[in-house]
Amino acid sequence: MIRFDYLLKKVLFAIITLSIVVVFNFFLFRILPGDPVKLLFRNPRLTKQVQETIRVQFGLDKPVWINSERLQAGDLAGIFDSQFGAYISNLVQGNLGVSFAQRNSVNKILSERVGRTVLLVFTGEFFAILIGMAVGMVAAWRRGTWADAAALLIGLTTWALPTFFLGIILLVLARGFLPTSGMVEPGLAKEGTLTYWLDVGRHLILPTITLAVGSASAYMLIMRSSVAEVLAEDYILTAKAKGLTTVQILRDHALKNAMLPMITIIALNLSYVVGGAIQVETVFSWPGIGRLVFDSVAKQDYPVLQGAFLLLAVSVILANLITDILYSVLDPRIKAS
Amino acid sequence: MITALKEFLTRPAAIIGTFMLGIVLVAAIFGPSLAPFDPYARIRVDPSDLFAPPDNVHLLGRDDAGKDIWSQLIYGARVSLVVGFAASLVSMGIGTTVGLVAGYYGGRVGNLLMRLVDFLMVVPDLPLMLVIIAVWGRGLFNIILVIGLLGWTYTARLVRSQTLSIKERQYILRARSIGASNQRIILRHILPQVLPLIVAQSVLDISASILAESSLSFLGLGDPNLISWGSMLNFAMDRGAVSRQAWWFLLPPGFAILWVTLSLILIGNSLEETVNPRTRSHHLFDARRMVSLILPVPQPAQPPSSAPQPIQDIK
Amino acid sequence: MTIALEVRHLSIDYVSKRQPLKAVEDVSFEVKQGRSLALVGESGCGKTTTMLALMRLLPREGRIVSGQILCNGVDLLQLSENQMRQYRWQRIGIVFQGAMNALNPVQKVGHQIAEAMVRHEQRSWKDASQRAGELMEIVGIQPERAQQYPHQFSGGMRQRVMIAMALACKPDILIADEPTTALDVMVQAQILEILQSLQKELGLAVIIVTHDLGVVAEVCDEVLVMYGGKTAEYGTVADVFSHPLHPYTRRLLQAFPDIDNLNSTLASIPGHPPALHDLPQGCRFEPRCARKSALCNTVSPSISELRADHFAACHHPEEGNYAN
Numbered sequence: 001m002i003r004f005d006y007l008l009k010k011v012l013f014a015i016i017t018l019s020i021v022v023v024f025n026f027f028l029f030r031i032l033p034g035d036p037v038k039l040l041f042r043n044p045r046l047t048k049q050v051q052e053t054i055r056v057q058f059g060l061d062k063p064v065w066i067n068s069e070r071l072q073a074g075d076l077a078g079i080f081d082s083q084f085g086a087y088i089s090n091l092v093q094g095n096l097g098v099s100f101a102q103r104n105s106v107n108k109i110l111s112e113r114v115g116r117t118v119l120l121v122f123t124g125e126f127f128a129i130l131i132g133m134a135v136g137m138v139a140a141w142r143r144g145t146w147a148d149a150a151a152l153l154i155g156l157t158t159w160a161l162p163t164f165f166l167g168i169i170l171l172v173l174a175r176g177f178l179p180t181s182g183m184v185e186p187g188l189a190k191e192g193t194l195t196y197w198l199d200v201g202r203h204l205i206l207p208t209i210t211l212a213v214g215s216a217s218a219y220m221l222i223m224r225s226s227v228a229e230v231l232a233e234d235y236i237l238t239a240k241a242k243g244l245t246t247v248q249i250l251r252d253h254a255l256k257n258a259m260l261p262m263i264t265i266i267a268l269n270l271s272y273v274v275g276g277a278i279q280v281e282t283v284f285s286w287p288g289i290g291r292l293v294f295d296s297v298a299k300q301d302y303p304v305l306q307g308a309f310l311l312l313a314v315s316v317i318l319a320n321l322i323t324d325i326l327y328s329v330l331d332p333r334i335k336a337s
Numbered sequence: 338m339i340t341a342l343k344e345f346l347t348r349p350a351a352i353i354g355t356f357m358l359g360i361v362l363v364a365a366i367f368g369p370s371l372a373p374f375d376p377y378a379r380i381r382v383d384p385s386d387l388f389a390p391p392d393n394v395h396l397l398g399r400d401d402a403g404k405d406i407w408s409q410l411i412y413g414a415r416v417s418l419v420v421g422f423a424a425s426l427v428s429m430g431i432g433t434t435v436g437l438v439a440g441y442y443g444g445r446v447g448n449l450l451m452r453l454v455d456f457l458m459v460v461p462d463l464p465l466m467l468v469i470i471a472v473w474g475r476g477l478f479n480i481i482l483v484i485g486l487l488g489w490t491y492t493a494r495l496v497r498s499q500t501l502s503i504k505e506r507q508y509i510l511r512a513r514s515i516g517a518s519n520q521r522i523i524l525r526h527i528l529p530q531v532l533p534l535i536v537a538q539s540v541l542d543i544s545a546s547i548l549a550e551s552s553l554s555f556l557g558l559g560d561p562n563l564i565s566w567g568s569m570l571n572f573a574m575d576r577g578a579v580s581r582q583a584w585w586f587l588l589p590p591g592f593a594i595l596w597v598t599l600s601l602i603l604i605g606n607s608l609e610e611t612v613n614p615r616t617r618s619h620h621l622f623d624a625r626r627m628v629s630l631i632l633p634v635p636q637p638a639q640p641p642s643s644a645p646q647p648i649q650d651i652k
Numbered sequence: 653m654t655i656a657l658e659v660r661h662l663s664i665d666y667v668s669k670r671q672p673l674k675a676v677e678d679v680s681f682e683v684k685q686g687r688s689l690a691l692v693g694e695s696g697c698g699k700t701t702t703m704l705a706l707m708r709l710l711p712r713e714g715r716i717v718s719g720q721i722l723c724n725g726v727d728l729l730q731l732s733e734n735q736m737r738q739y740r741w742q743r744i745g746i747v748f749q750g751a752m753n754a755l756n757p758v759q760k761v762g763h764q765i766a767e768a769m770v771r772h773e774q775r776s777w778k779d780a781s782q783r784a785g786e787l788m789e790i791v792g793i794q795p796e797r798a799q800q801y802p803h804q805f806s807g808g809m810r811q812r813v814m815i816a817m818a819l820a821c822k823p824d825i826l827i828a829d830e831p832t833t834a835l836d837v838m839v840q841a842q843i844l845e846i847l848q849s850l851q852k853e854l855g856l857a858v859i860i861v862t863h864d865l866g867v868v869a870e871v872c873d874e875v876l877v878m879y880g881g882k883t884a885e886y887g888t889v890a891d892v893f894s895h896p897l898h899p900y901t902r903r904l905l906q907a908f909p910d911i912d913n914l915n916s917t918l919a920s921i922p923g924h925p926p927a928l929h930d931l932p933q934g935c936r937f938e939p940r941c942a943r944k945s946a947l948c949n950t951v952s953p954s955i956s957e958l959r960a961d962h963f964a965a966c967h968h969p970e971e972g973n974y975a976n
Contacts (some may be wrong), residue, residue, distance in 0.1 A: 017456050028472055069627070141621055156606070158397050160598035162548055162556045165591030168570065174586060180579075225805075231619030234753040240620055240818075241707055242768045243740030249621060250765070254759050268458055275463025281550060293464060294556055297471050309468045320459045331756055332801040622712045624733050630717045631729045 005327055014321040025306055026087050062086070062137045098305035101299040106307035110289065114311065116183060117288030121277055123204060124211035129266060132216035136223025137258070141250060151220065158217035163276040167210040167283035179203045209286045211276050215269060222265050226258040233257070233311055253322040260331055267323035274312050341533070345611045354603030361597045364414040374406035375563055380404065398585035400569070401576035409564050410589050416565035417597055420481055420550040425542035427485025428492060433535055435489065436496025438524055441504055451497065454490045462487055463550045470558045477560040484549045493540050499531045509620040537608035540597060544601035551594045655722075656705070656824050657684040657744075657856035662719035664701055664710065666928070668741045673928040675701045675714070676881050678955075683874070685824065688851050688858035690868040690889070692904075693878035694925050702878070703827055703861045707744055708736050724823070745818030747811070747828040754803040755815060760787070761813050762798025768820045787816040791846055815846060819854075827859045828849065832867055844871050860942035865908045869893060877901050880926045880936030883955050887962035897971070898965035900937045935967065943968045 046121045047132030053149065063082045065071075090097070097107035139151035158166075171180045179185070183203050189195035231254055273289075289308050296304040345351050364371060373394075374380075382403030389399040397406040439447035455484065466483050473479045504527065512522055519599070553559060554567025555574075569590040573579075636647040653680040653936055664676040676698040683689045691699040704710050706721060708728065723743055728736060738821060745757040748754035753855050756764055765795040766780035775783070785795030802810060811831060818826055828847060832840040848871045852859045860872060868875050868889060877885040878898065885898040903921045923940040938948040947967050955965040 013452070013455065014359065016452075017459060020456060021460060028468060052609055128474055137393065140619075143619065143622075156602055157595070160544065160548075160602050162551050162555070162567075162591065162594050162598075165570065165594060167580075168574070168587055168591060171579060172582075172587060175582075177577070202525060228619055231621050234748060235756040236620045237709060238746075238748055238754045239756070241709055241740055241746045242771070243737040243742065244767075244771055245737065248640060248771065253756050253759075254621075257756070258760070271459060271461040272463075273900075274461040278463060278467070282556060293467060297467060300471070300555055302471075305468055309464045312464045316461050317398065317459050330758075333803050608817055618712045620709075620711075624708065627708060627714055628716050628729050630715050631719075 007298055007325060008326040009204055012323060014317055017317050018314060021310065021317070022088075022091065022167070025310050026084055028306070035302060042111075059114075060061055096310070097303040099301055099304045101296070101301040101304070106303050109292065109304060110307055110311055114287050116286065117290060120204065120211060120280070120288060121209055121273055123208045124277075125215060125266075125270075125273060127208065128212040128215035128269035131212070132219025133223045133259075133262065135136075136220040136251065137227050137255070139220070139224045140231060140258075151224070155217045155224075157222045158213050159221065161214070162279075163210060163214045164279035164283055166213055167206070167280055169208055170206050171283060174206055178205055180206060183287055203284075203286075207280045207286050210280045210283070211273065214276050215273055218269055218272075219262065219266070220285060223258060223262060226261050230254045230257045256330075260327065263323055263327050263330070267320045270316050270319050273317060338448050339610055345607055347606045349609070350603045351357060351607035351611075354600045354607065356421045356602060357596060359602035361414050361418065361600065364411045365638040368411045368415055370445060372405075372406040372411040375410050376409040388578070388586065390498065391581075397582070397589050400586050401572060406569075409569055410566070410593055412564050413566040413569060413590065413593065414559070414597070416477070416563050417547050417550065418593070419485065419639050420477070420565075420603075421543040421547040421597075423481045424434060424484035424488060424546035424550070425539050427482065428489035428542050428546070429535060429539045431486070431491075432492025432538075433434050433496050433528075433531075435493040437500055437527065437531075439493070440497035440500025441519065441523055441527065443501075447497075450493070451565035454493050456492050457487060462549070466549065470553060475558050475560055475624050477563060480550060480553060480558075480560065484546045486641060488542060488546060488549070492535060492542065495534060495538055498530055500527055504611035505526050513550060533551070534609070537605055538614055540601055540608060542606035544598040544605065547594065547598055547601070567595050654685050655682050655826050656685045656724075657859075658720075658722040659702075659706070660722070662703055662705065662721065663696070663717045665666065665715045665717050666713045666714055668713060671929065672715075675928055676705070676930065679719075679868060679876075679878070680955075681758040681874075681886060682875050683825065683857040685857050686851060686855040688847075688860060690872040690875040691859065691861045691878060692865065692868055692875055693884075694863060696925055697878040698881040698926070699861050699878050700829065703746075703859065704828060704860070706827065707740055707746060708733075712935045731935075741818075741823065742772050742821045742828065743823055744825045745821070745823035747814045747818050747826065747831055748834055749830045749852060755810060757802055760799055760801060761805070765798070765813070765817045765820055768817070772821050780888055784816070785818070787819050788813070790819070791816045792842070806834050806839075808843065811835065811843050812837075812846065815843075815850070819850070822854075823856070825857045825859065827861070829861045830863070831860060832862070832864060839922075840867075847871060850920065862963050865904065871895055877904070879927065880931060882952075883963070883965060884937065885964040886955070887959075887963075891959065891962045894964075895959075897958055897962065897969040898937075899941050899968075899970060900964045901964075902970055912949075934964075943970070 063086050066082055094107060098105055099109055102109060135151050139148045142148050156246075174180060178283070179199075179202055184196060184199050188199055236249060236253060239253045246254070277288065278290035278293050280286065281288050282294040285291060290313065292304065293308050295301070296308065369375070371395075387399070387401055387403050389395065389403070391398040395405050395407065397410065400406055400409070435450050439450040441547070465487060467485050470479060473483075504522075509522060509526055512526060517525075518542065550559070550565065551567030553572075554565045555571050557568075557571055557575075559568040561563050567590070570587070573583070573586045573590070656801070659682070660680050662676060662679045663674070666673040666675050674911055677728055679698070679702055681689060682720060685931075691702060693699045701714065704715070706728075708716075710716070716729060719729065723739060727763065728739060732741070751766055755761065761785045762781055765784035766775075766777060769775045769780040769783060770777055773780075781798065785798055788795050788798060793809060793812050793816070797805075802813070805813060815828075826847075831843055831847060835843065844867060844900065847858060847860070850856050851871075860867065860870075862868065872889050874887065875885075875889050877898065879898075879900050885896065885901045892901060896905055906937060907920050921969070926932060926936050926939070932949075933952075934950045935941070935944070935953050936946040938944045941948065953965045953967045955963050957963050958969055
């Protein structure tokens with residue numbers, strides 16, 4: 001069973017990647033300009049009581065990496081009685097610390113917002129994948145015609161277009177027709193009602209288009225070359241010799257073969273989509289993780305920034321792992337080679 | 338090399354891209370003498386100057402502080418190009434070295450390097466840059482370094498795969514068998530072969546670096562002492578240009594970014610197609626032309642005969 | 653015996669930016685039901701182009717400029733693309749080289765065999781898959797392997813799958829493109845045996861495109877020798893092999909080891925086949941020919957029936973063996 005080996009390798013890689021991100025995140029936090037303890041205590045919004053709790057919870061009075069004192073004392077388990085140890089144990093318990101700017105735990109702030117970003121990214125990617133692959137396929141099939149040239153030109157231009165600027169253009173154009181800020185009209189309707197969700201849908205239109213266009217152009221360009229490569233394969237000639245129609249050949253023979261590289265690309269592109277989401281949420285004041293990142297940068301709210309980065313990194317790494325598994329299911333050459 | 342350049346210049350996309358980039362280069366080099374105003378100078382403003390729309394003196398109007406937008410746009414070219422070129426130089430250096438080492442030596446080191454590449458590919462770039470710049474500080478040097486240090490993965494993969502195929506070629510094996518040192522083989526035989534592709538990739542890297550810089554600046558993490566197109570848009574959004582409907586403040590910086598990135602993408606794409614042409618044509622073309630030259634002859638009124646047709650002498 | 657396929661005066665160009673290339677010029681032949689024809693020649697002689705033209709599968713640059721391809725009296729070159737599709741696989745099946753990537757790597761082989769039946773004969777997938785299993789048995793593969801993917805098959809087995817696939821819609825004509833290339837000798841023999849038995853038992857007309865004269869001698873009834881896009885010689889295998897009329901055929905046969913006569917010398921043909929963009933004005937074999945005269949340099953010989961059912965295009969045909 002080589003397939004098991006393949007999965008094991010991928011899971012192992014994801015675990016290692018996650019560990020590096022976690023250690024990096026800690027490291028970055030420690031090299032902040034100024035002492036993190038002082039930084040924390042400078043925050044006037046925190047009461048003495050809260051400060052003390054944080055101190056204990058994050059072991060800020062302990063050594064940074066390993067506790068050599070307790071190690072010398074012969075206490076092997078005490079080696080991790082350090083800031084790093086506290087960080088890891090907090091992380092394992094799902095505790096990301098307390099915001100500098102808001103009187104709230106980072107966990108709470110993130111969990112409140114994560115669903116909104118997921119909604120935005122999923123709708124955006126859904127349309128981007130659909131449109132990008134369809135246009136890319138047609139462009140490849142009609143290679144060298146005006147349709148292909150137009151698709152290529154539009155694709156390259158939108159690829160070169162900064163996501164935030166596309167957002168600004170749409171914002172200027174659609175002012176007055178469509179909501180350009182926030183997720184829902186305040187006080188319009190109770191959460192959970194149909195009116196509420198319809199309004200969310202209306203607010204979702206511009207951010208979704210902005211986010212989708214960037215991805216769609218990347219998918220289109222890659223699908224175009226992927227399909228073109230597949231269509232030059234011998235088995236397409238076989239399919240043609242079989243007397244299949246063009247539609248049948250594209251659908252039954254070209255699509256799946258061209259899709260396989262696309263799956264990897266879509267997963268890798270997620271890293272860019274996350275960056276795009278930050279820009280889109282900033283332009284349209286969409287109250288998700290991306291906007292949170294932007295606000296935290298402005299307010300120098302490091303715990304939130306670190307927590308948000310960890311969340312985004314973990315999501316992208318897990319999404320890549322899932323894709324690798326999906327790939328092994330779809331590609332028979334991995335399944336049973 | 339000359340023929341490659343000639344072929345490159347036969348492509349319309351290459352010519353347009355070069356022309357577009359040329360304009361930005363001129364603006365970046367001669368900016369101070371071209372710009373009608375010095376955007377860094379302190380000026381005395383009148384309340385009516387703020388967000389003033391375009392007129393004969395201020396071609397693209399004025400910003401929230403009453404400063405000339407056209408001049409800022411010209412000055413902004415410098416930051417974009419400096420960051421773009423410098424960062425992609427860093428990426429090119431790291432990517433080429435990693436790719437050559439991983440491809441030529443392979444083994445444990447090569448494997449480890451490629452895992453590092455995989456790692457960087459799955460870690461989201463922009464959030465990572467944001468976090469690092471937020472912590473390190475918003476200097477131009479930091480921005481260049483971060484973009485460069487995170488942007489070399491594609492170059493590394495490209496160089497590695499090329500190196501892998503080149504190193505198996507006869508003349509490399511021969512050079513090795515007569516005792517040429519690895520360093521010599523890499524520098525004298527492999528690098529020159531891969532270089533054209535590296536250049537093409539690096540041009541695309543420049544545009545990616547410029548996009549990254551403008552995103553960082555737009556999100557408020559640009560160098561606070563410099564005018565860049567991204568930070569112009571950051572100010573515009575921040576100071577209410579949208580509600581003021583000040584399109585002259587919102588659109589020009591964005592189009593400037595699009596202009597330079599598009600020019601680089603056009604050049605990079607054309608370069609790539611020149612040095613690495615894909616000529617294989619596919620099987621699903623419009624097949625009507627295949628028989629279009631055959632004259633429609635009336636169907637001969639003969640049944641399929643079983644007698645062998647004599648092959649006639651047609652000459 | 654009825655004629656399954658007849659080709660008359662077929663000429664094919666390749667259009668390119670620089671100049672049109674004459675890939676095939678004035679090639680004529682016929683195949684009868686239950687018989688087999690070999691298209692023989694060195695690479696670049698136009699045999700593959702001719703084969704692809706039979707199903708109108710030329711690459712984008714290919715243009716069939718004149719001629720007729722008659723299948724049961726219908727000229728395939730006069731059909732619309734849609735009508736032509738009905739002839740593909742239902743009347744003419746093709747076996748591409750097994751070494752090529754001719755099978756879709758992400759579809760099960762059973763599915764690929766069944767596909768044409770579903771599309772052309774409106775069978776259900778279940779019915780078609782059942783028939784696919786039967787076809788696999790005919791070519792000597794366990795039907796259970798229908799659930800496997802191409803990469804799980806060896807080269808010879810892939811070739812068998814291709815043959816089973818080509819039989820799916822019961823064609824009258826089976827084209828095999830280099831059916832034995834890149835296979836080891838034992839497997840070659842098995843594949844040829846299958847092709848021969850299909851020809852005999854199902855009464856198929858078989859066209860084999862090959863450069864291997866051994867294959868021709870073993871399984872074919874007629875042979876068409878091509879050189880530089882033109883017919884050099886055409887006749888029954890027995891006639892052509894024992895009394896070659898064209899000097900090229902003769903040299904080709906000499907270049908081929910004769911197992912019955914190990915004392916004969918192997919002689920390769922000096923020089924190279926002509927490039928399509930630089931064809932000689934006269935006979936295309938003239939630069940390499942030992943029997944050439946001044947005439948050969950300027951006038952291209954036309955094909956003519958020099959003996960009963962034995963054709964050649966040569967000003968100075970070899971006659972030796974017939975004279976005896």
